[in-house]
Amino acid sequence: LVLSFSVCFCITLCCNTCDDVREAYRRRGWAFKNADTIEQCKREGFTQRMQEQKNEGCQVYGFLEVNKVAGNFHFAPGKSFQQSHVHVHDLQSFGLDNINMTHLIKHLSFGKDYPGIVNPLDETDVTAPQASMMYQYFVKIVPTIYVKTDGEVVKTNQFSVTRHEKVANGLIGDQGLPGVFVLYELSPMMVKFTEKQR
Known part of the structure; x- marks a missing residue:
């Protein structure tokens, strides 16, 4: 538990935005699965934004x-x-x-x-x-x-x-x-x- 907590704590401190967190996960080779558990992503409405865009084209x-x-x-x-x-x-x-x-x-x-x-x-x-x-x-x-x-x-x-x-x-x-x-x-x-x- 301590190791898990310190990893999450480190990500929270080092990253100001959800994109920063996602980039930190990518650099570490970690799966970015649930944005709702990450404060920056919750604050920016990342999950809601993804839901709104899921049927869009370009x-x-x-x-x-x-x-x-x-x-x-x-x-x-x-x-x-x-x-x-x-x-x-x-x-x-x-x-x-x-x-x-x-x-x-x-x-x-x-x-x-x-x-x-x-x-x-x-x-x-x-x-x-x-x-x-x-x-x-x-x-x-x-x-x-x-x-x-x-x-x-x-x-x-x-x-x-x-x-x-x-x-x-x-x-x-x-x-x-x-x-x-x-x-x-x-x-x-x-x-x-x-x-x-x-």
């Missing part, structure tokens, strides 16, 4: 600049951090049975559009059949040059995609993390199109 848009090498990007719940040189997400406050990865990809391209280009993930609408699904989109990018009739050259890319999905348990390794992952690699070939004159 809209993400923007641009990424990446090197011309294989890579990935993803959208996943929880605060992300590095642990032992591994990218991890803290899902403790969500509970794995509450994570709905239903998603709509309005538009995804790797470079500028040109007349006639088909971006195969545009308007992809996926309804998750159950909680904690992991969706992986394996993308093959082909560098493309499009030459317009006026001589303007558009350097861009086109791509093909394969989708894989599975139930994730939120752990590192084969079981995966709930989320939407785009894993891409570049083709060593290039395609060139020349616009036809009308």
Whole structure:
């Protein structure tokens, strides 16, 4: 009892906010299970906030600049951090049975559009059949040059995609993390199109 009390006492003294407490737990490798037992989290209404947000969705848009090498990007719940040189997400406050990865990809391209280009993930609408699904989109990018009739050259890319999905348990390794992952690699070939004159 004394050891347990001193650990909790230490956390209470060293951390001013619920986020500070959660970070201290993460650094120690402890599970953050019941926020209602922690004074800072009770004071900030952490549990109530999580309940209010549990059915919310989000809209993400923007641009990424990446090197011309294989890579990935993803959208996943929880605060992300590095642990032992591994990218991890803290899902403790969500509970794995509450994570709905239903998603709509309005538009995804790797470079500028040109007349006639088909971006195969545009308007992809996926309804998750159950909680904690992991969706992986394996993308093959082909560098493309499009030459317009006026001589303007558009350097861009086109791509093909394969989708894989599975139930994730939120752990590192084969079981995966709930989320939407785009894993891409570049083709060593290039395609060139020349616009036809009308």
